[in-house]
Amino acid sequence: MKIKLPIYLDNSATTKIDPRVLAKMLPYLTDDFGNPASRSHSFGWTAEAAVENARQQVADTVGCDSKEIIWTSGATESINLALKGAAEFYQEKGKHLITVKTEHKATLDTMRELERIGFEVTYLSPETNGLIDIAKFAAAIRPDTIIASVMFVNNEIGVIQDISAIGQLCREKGIIFHVDAAQAIGKVDFSLSDLNVDLMSFSAHKAYGPKGIGALYVRRKPRVRLLPLIHGGGHERGFRSGTLPAHQIVGMGEAFAIAKAEMALELPKLKYLQNKLLTGLQAIPEIYVNGDLEHRVPQNLNVSFNFVEGESLMMAIKDIAVSSGSACTSASLEPSYVLRAIGRNDELAHSSIRFSIGRFNTEEEIDYTIKLLQEKVAKLRELSPLWEMFQDGIDVENFQWDSHDTQRDVILH
Amino acid sequence: MSYSNKVIDHYENPRNVGALDKNDPHVGTGMVGAPSCGDVMKLQIKVGDNGVIEDAKFKTYGCGSAIASSSLVTEWLKGKSLDEAKTIKNSQIADELELPPVKIHCSVLAEDAIKAAIADYQAKHGK
Ligand SMILES: Cc1ncc(COP(=O)(O)O)c(C=O)c1O
Numbered sequence: 001m002k003i004k005l006p007i008y009l010d011n012s013a014t015t016k017i018d019p020r021v022l023a024k025m026l027p028y029l030t031d032d033f034g035n036p037a038s039r040s041h042s043f044g045w046t047a048e049a050a051v052e053n054a055r056q057q058v059a060d061t062v063g064c065d066s067k068e069i070i071w072t073s074g075a076t077e078s079i080n081l082a083l084k085g086a087a088e089f090y091q092e093k094g095k096h097l098i099t100v101k102t103e104h105k106a107t108l109d110t111m112r113e114l115e116r117i118g119f120e121v122t123y124l125s126p127e128t129n130g131l132i133d134i135a136k137f138a139a140a141i142r143p144d145t146i147i148a149s150v151m152f153v154n155n156e157i158g159v160i161q162d163i164s165a166i167g168q169l170c171r172e173k174g175i176i177f178h179v180d181a182a183q184a185i186g187k188v189d190f191s192l193s194d195l196n197v198d199l200m201s202f203s204a205h206k207a208y209g210p211k212g213i214g215a216l217y218v219r220r221k222p223r224v225r226l227l228p229l230i231h232g233g234g235h236e237r238g239f240r241s242g243t244l245p246a247h248q249i250v251g252m253g254e255a256f257a258i259a260k261a262e263m264a265l266e267l268p269k270l271k272y273l274q275n276k277l278l279t280g281l282q283a284i285p286e287i288y289v290n291g292d293l294e295h296r297v298p299q300n301l302n303v304s305f306n307f308v309e310g311e312s313l314m315m316a317i318k319d320i321a322v323s324s325g326s327a328c329t330s331a332s333l334e335p336s337y338v339l340r341a342i343g344r345n346d347e348l349a350h351s352s353i354r355f356s357i358g359r360f361n362t363e364e365e366i367d368y369t370i371k372l373l374q375e376k377v378a379k380l381r382e383l384s385p386l387w388e389m390f391q392d393g394i395d396v397e398n399f400q401w402d403s404h405d406t407q408r409d410v411i412l413h
Numbered sequence: 414m415s416y417s418n419k420v421i422d423h424y425e426n427p428r429n430v431g432a433l434d435k436n437d438p439h440v441g442t443g444m445v446g447a448p449s450c451g452d453v454m455k456l457q458i459k460v461g462d463n464g465v466i467e468d469a470k471f472k473t474y475g476c477g478s479a480i481a482s483s484s485l486v487t488e489w490l491k492g493k494s495l496d497e498a499k500t501i502k503n504s505q506i507a508d509e510l511e512l513p514p515v516k517i518h519c520s521v522l523a524e525d526a527i528k529a530a531i532a533d534y535q536a537k538h539g540k
């Protein structure tokens with residue numbers, strides 16, 4: 001089979017919509033275009049029935065009651081609503097929140113905003129494997145802690161946090177617990193009925209559904225209260241006003257239903273491809289896997305290639321679509337804050353590649369990727385003075401580099 | 414990041430990659446930059462008894478523009494006297510490779526590498 005290039009290995013950024021999902025959505029863009037809030041005719045009733053069916057599909061996938069699901073525009077909005085909505089409601093009880101340095105920006109920036117308006121936030125450092133030490137989490141709890149927010153699966157390094165243990169601790173202490181589960185659907189087998197989680201954020205486009213739609217789980221027993229962010233017609237029981245995009249919602253419901261139904265088959269396949277990729281890359285010397293390998297989703301592999309520079313590596317592997325921890329590929333100058341938070345130095349953070357495997361990847365594509373990386377890393381190392389120094393037994397990291405001023409020179413004799 | 418065709422050509426087919434014996438009295442070695450800044454260039458020149466650069470080699474850790482800048486200067490250096498080599502300016506490198514503003518530092522580093530290699534050679538000869 002001929003491989004189509006570039007190969008998409010960036011399924012943590014977003015996924016291709018599953019054709020089965022698209023097929024379910026299309027009628028709601030054409031004949032069944034009604035507003036789910038229209039109560040006076042069949043166009044509205046049809047759309048409303050589809051929305052409620054999708055709500056049930058999402059609830060069944062995550063193990064909650066359909067009344068606990070609120071539609072939003074995506075995980076970013078869900079996280080904003082959860083954190084700002086709960087912080088405002090419970091601010092009489094306390095002003096302190098806890099989160100982790102490796103959270104998605106949707107959480108970190110929302111926390112910054114809460115700090116700006118007078119809340120206090122503790123940003124926990126994870127261990128070098130990316131996981132939270134429960135004892136350190138417990139130690140961060142204060143009498144005035146009202147909310148904790150921890151992601152289920154990290155988007156960069158794929159590690160899975162122990163949501164069960166953290167949730168239990170939060171429940172004992174009466175702390176509202178929010179979980180960003182954007183990367184968990186179809187990858188982690190969980191049910192909200194087994195977890196002490198009060199709020200959970202979801203996104204459709206990370207699970208083969210459409211972009212622009214997400215949901216927030218809001219626990220009813222014990223009841224969690226929120227103040228809304230978006231005011232208007234009182235949709236979604238007042239939590240989130242705005243006409244519901246029935247086609248998007250239908251897509252999210254179907255995507256989640258497929259994720260649940262096929263997870264038992266899909267996870268072993270992803271695991272097989274992940275293992276294959278890992279073994280192939282481990283044939284290259286001086287590579288470092290970022291994040292714990294055991295407590296990790298099978299779709300993610302994040303690897304740093306020592307002694308090659310990130311941007312030139314990305315340039316060399318244009319045939320595969322991946323993400324890099326290198327600053328050069330994004331608007332910011334800092335390399336990945338997630339890799340920094342787990343203690344990687346700048347060079348290793350810059351030369352990291354996140355491979356995220358998905359439903360539509362094939363074994364041939366993984367073989368191609370392995371071969372490409374083996375060749376290109378070898379080629380770039382041939383070019384690399386750091387690799388030469390390493391081979392000569394020089395300690396590159398502790399070498400006296402003239403790092404501030406490129407006008408002055410370091411001369412090797 | 415979009416690169417000029419010249420950068421891509423040097424990146425894909427780098428000229429004069431390699432190393433010269435740094436203990437050879439005819440060889441001058443310059444190494445500039447730092448890994449934490451994202452670029453390290455090692456440039457070596459071999460100077461004949463007549464003061465003309467006979468050979469030049471490089472190794473670069475850095476982005477495509479850094480690799481191209483160092484590859485280009487190894488081509489330019491060959492056949493030049495040391496005094497001529499010292500006149501190579503980063504702006505010439507940047508112009509030739511059509512470097513965007515965010516990549517000008519790569520050409521600066523290449524100019525620094527030339528100066529460092531010459532300084533090393535001259536130090537060996539007591540100048
Ligand atoms: C862990 C995590 N949280 C939140 C988001 C934001 O999701 P959305 O694109 O649905 O707003 C993402 C996706 O970028 C993510 O990976």
